[in-house]
Amino acid sequence: MTAKRTILTGIFLLVIVLGLFPILAMIAASLHADGRWTFDSYQGLLTSRREWALLRHSFVLAASVSLLTALFGVPLGILFGKTDFPMRRFFTIAFTVPLMIPPYITAIGWADFLGANGLFAKLCGEAAAGAAYNLLFGFTGCLFVLFSTFLPVVILLTMTSLKSVHPRLEDAGRLVTGWPGVLRRITVPLILPSILFGIILVFLLTIGEFGVPNFLRYDVFVLESFVQFSAFYNFGAATAAVLPLALFTVLALLIEWVFLRERFHEVQTVPEKAASPVIELGGCRTGSFVWTAVFCLTVVALPLTVLVGRSFSVSVYASALAVASDSLLRSLVYAVLGASLLSLVGFFMGYLVGRQALPFWRTADTLTIFLFALPSAVIGIGLISLWNRPLTNFIYGSSTMIIIGYLVKYAALTSRITASTLSMIPQSMEDAGELAGLGWMRRIGWIVAPMARKGLLGGWLVGYVFCLRDLETTMIIYPPGHETLPVRIMTLMANSPPERIAALCVVMACATVVPPALAWSLVSLKRGGRNHETH
């Protein structure tokens, strides 16, 4: 067995053991009680009207968020990725911020803004604020907050897929019709699979979202399994309650598999030198800029600014850090560890998928995507089913559980980023190394990894952000004394002053956003310096 086959198979098996085994163990555990096999846990499933109502709530919320993100995300993605829109890089980053922080922080910001003592009440009066506040707590609030959170998923996927459309296809269209026609008839149909994939992803992320519906008091199905698990500690019922969500995930991915996967390959690979044509907005430039700026201020800046304003005092931050500095430190350490392991596992999984290195590459890709799309409640309960045994208690009772949770949940991100980076490195680079007598590991270490370093750094940063913001998985599996900052904020919310919660939210947002921003600036600075030297 070659080193390549051994390592890639080993990593694939690791993902199966860490990710798939827990799900199977969870299902097995729910079917086994008092030493016999039984369907008792499932007998009450979906028999009450309440459960059906919760399922309907989840479905309608997820479908509405998906639709809204598509309606706004695709035009914004085209605006930032295809036109001469001013400050498009800034706006792309700005719209991404809500995705980088736990979504319930955005919800807290809105609640603060619309609350009785909030800015909205001062500006528009208490009656209007009361009405808006009531609107926030429920379906509308969940819809709005989750829309602003997942909007960048569609924006970024649209922007990325636009780069994969061969410029000549659009040039050919421009000879017969103007840009609106080219976009409508050529560009958008070509990137439609990516857009639909984004919509499916948003749907699944919304279905599994716990923090926002919990804070905004909107009953959805995922809350049911949390309640069964944490309040009643009814393991079988909790497993049964997450099963419909798992089925939703399987169904959605099946749709993606059957209808979309083959169509991805229709888009031609773009040669590096081919410059994508840019749409000149002309007279629409100012209008679109004003609209986007106002939209960005409302959706992104307002809730965060409110939190900064609410906590604007050194003493508030001092008291906030006094109660949660240990959680902050833990969050940072776990995020760095998680991101590093994710980068390692994601690199090899990405290599397996991107290079189609072994026959099971497609299964590996589907598995990581399945685990990413699966609601965290399913993963969390599954991990406990597998590891909560006398033999493995040393793992179950340690922070390793949290790191495993991150690996299982987010391997798809670093894997897909690596696969996409590798698609830009010709296979011939590796072939040349092989002809020069380099073994696979050396080709990886000396040729592929250095050439893919920018993508690897990007993957690490994405892994860091997602590990740091994670609430749902951590909340279920964290051992006593290992709670992270998002969990700590959530538990403190019930009995802490709003100023302290606001301060912790700001600290959380800064811890998530600042390191990637610094890393990005350093890379840009280094690149700028190198360009300067060559000139």
Place this chain on the structure above:
Amino acid sequence: MKPIELESVSKCFNGKSAVVDFSIQVEKGERVVLLGPSGCGKTTLLRMLAGLLAPDEGRIFLDGVLVAKSGRILRPPEERALGMVFQDLALWPHLSVSGNIQLGLKAHGLPGRDRALRVGELLELVEMTEYADAKPSELSGGQQQRVALARALALRPKLLLMDEPLSNLDLELNIKLRADIIRLQQATAFTLVYITHDPEEALDIGTRIVMMREGRIEQVGKEKEVREYFEKIQNRARAGS
């Protein structure tokens, strides 16, 4: 009124000249071939004619109408009434053969029945009738080439631009398709600007051959001049090695 007039057209990319002070007039029904090595500015010139690029300096007239001048496109590509066949053909992969041909007709508001008639005519012209519903990926290189040609002719352009359309085909198919292009040009009487780096192909297709080097016209003529040009290149290459 000439179909094409270029007056002192220049274009730079990142400070490097691609086309320098290029002037030419093309007569109606002519088959002008731009011949030259890679990077001599042929494609840049064609893209400026199509309206996909603006010249930095100079003026471009199509049918006597000023369509571009000094950094500005006055008439966008879709209003220039020309067809173009790209080097990589650029067939839209999500559309069928007939979908590729009729997209331009649809964009110009032609009613469905007329569109179907026109598509039928064009498919017959390029001998591809039985492939109307096929996707580009299901066709061979030569068949894709014919579809690209039919698509470019869909709006009955008076001017057709072809950017090394046969460069990716084997010699036998290449020679056969040259004959097809000439047949179609004579049947529909469009003016042709054709790019190639192959002197044989240039001699086969062109009624006039413009030999280019480093963004400039080096020589204009027919067989004798092309032979001279070819010898010059060989000498240069030998001197260089």
